[in-house]
Amino acid sequence: MPRLHRPTSLDEAVELLSTLDNPMVYGGGTAIQILLKQGILFADNFVDLALVPGLRDVTEDDDGVTAGPMVTIRRMETAAPPLAADAYRHVANPRVRNTASVGGNLAHGDYRLDPPTALLVLDAVVLATSVHGTREIGIREFFTDFQQTALEPGELVSGVFIPHQDPAAGHHFEKNTSLSENDWPCASAAVLLTDHTVHLGLGAVAPTPCHVTADITGLDDQGAVEAALAAVEPVLDPIPDVRGSVEYKRRLARVTVEDAVRRAWKDRRHG
Numbered sequence: 001m002p003r004l005h006r007p008t009s010l011d012e013a014v015e016l017l018s019t020l021d022n023p024m025v026y027g028g029g030t031a032i033q034i035l036l037k038q039g040i041l042f043a044d045n046f047v048d049l050a051l052v053p054g055l056r057d058v059t060e061d062d063d064g065v066t067a068g069p070m071v072t073i074r075r076m077e078t079a080a081p082p083l084a085a086d087a088y089r090h091v092a093n094p095r096v097r098n099t100a101s102v103g104g105n106l107a108h109g110d111y112r113l114d115p116p117t118a119l120l121v122l123d124a125v126v127l128a129t130s131v132h133g134t135r136e137i138g139i140r141e142f143f144t145d146f147q148q149t150a151l152e153p154g155e156l157v158s159g160v161f162i163p164h165q166d167p168a169a170g171h172h173f174e175k176n177t178s179l180s181e182n183d184w185p186c187a188s189a190a191v192l193l194t195d196h197t198v199h200l201g202l203g204a205v206a207p208t209p210c211h212v213t214a215d216i217t218g219l220d221d222q223g224a225v226e227a228a229l230a231a232v233e234p235v236l237d238p239i240p241d242v243r244g245s246v247e248y249k250r251r252l253a254r255v256t257v258e259d260a261v262r263r264a265w266k267d268r269r270h271g
């Protein structure tokens with residue numbers, strides 16, 4: 001059985017991570033508990049962040065919103081900029097959202113996660129802390145491979161900074177599931193659309209969440225959809241599973257992107 005450690009400061013937490021054998025950060029525990037029950041998670045020590053002061057803080061300034069790693073996904077539904085708030089709102093169900101944490105959602109590194117799609121579009125910054133200090137990792141460099149992140153051993157996510165989005169831009173988060181409505185996405189897309197550029201964050205359609213852009217200068221809505229579809233085509237690399245075959249997921253990804261761009265276009269025109 002793994003031992004549970006409950007540090008009461010960030011310094012103590014990173015010290016434990018650097019000295020304990022086979023340690024693992026314990027955030028909300030929603031992913032860890034499932035993996036433990038499935039018998040596919042092996043850690044000797046859990047470093048639970050629940051008692052570390054300040055890690056549930058959300059602050060806002062002229063540039064954006066900074067959330068501590070233990071802020072719940074539920075809270076981000078109202079605290080985050082609108083596109084990110086929409087993506088957080090689509091995670092699982094209220095039980096999961098009330099428990100799962102911002103830091104755990106990022107560090108989990110799953111290719112299907114909803115919030116990273118919006119964070120990629122908004123160019124968020126992950127704060128990573130270890131005994132050596134805190135460094136900033138641009139979200140677009142954070143998801144490095146299938147269930148791999150740029151976090152080094154001994155580092156934990158100590159926060160995420162999400163820039164304010166351009167209020168004149170249209171935005172939309174679209175999620176399609178193929179099992180129950182609250183399930184993981186089969187394809188998801190976050191879109192931010194300015195006069196010149198469509199930014200897309202994609203979930204569940206490749207081994208990592210991914211980000212692409214397309215120039216839409218002078219295009220109408222149909223032109224913007226076609227430009228977006230052409231931009232996403234090279235990154236579509238779905239993993240077949242119980243939620244669908246490769247071909248089904250490719251097709252659903254295109255539908256998801258088209259719907260998201262059309263709705264973001266409408267949001268811009270009427271925004």
Ligand SMILES: Cc1cc2nc3c(=O)[nH]c(=O)nc-3n(C[C@H](O)[C@H](O)[C@H](O)COP(=O)(O)OP(=O)(O)OC[C@H]3O[C@@H](n4cnc5c(N)ncnc54)[C@H](O)[C@@H]3O)c2cc1C
Nearest residue numbers: 027028029030031032092101103104105107113114157184
């Ligand atoms: C039934 C169910 C349905 C779900 N559906 C969706 C969905 O539709 N969309 C979606 O996006 N997500 C979904 N999720 C995933 C959910 O978002 C994750 O379980 C959650 O984000 C993980 O957060 P947590 O705080 O519970 O992490 P934990 O379970 O505590 O940890 C998960 C991983 O992150 C690490 N970790 C945790 N906190 C930190 C930190 N601060 N620094 C470094 N490492 C850390 C842990 O060591 C572990 O490796 C679902 C989960 C469940 C249980």
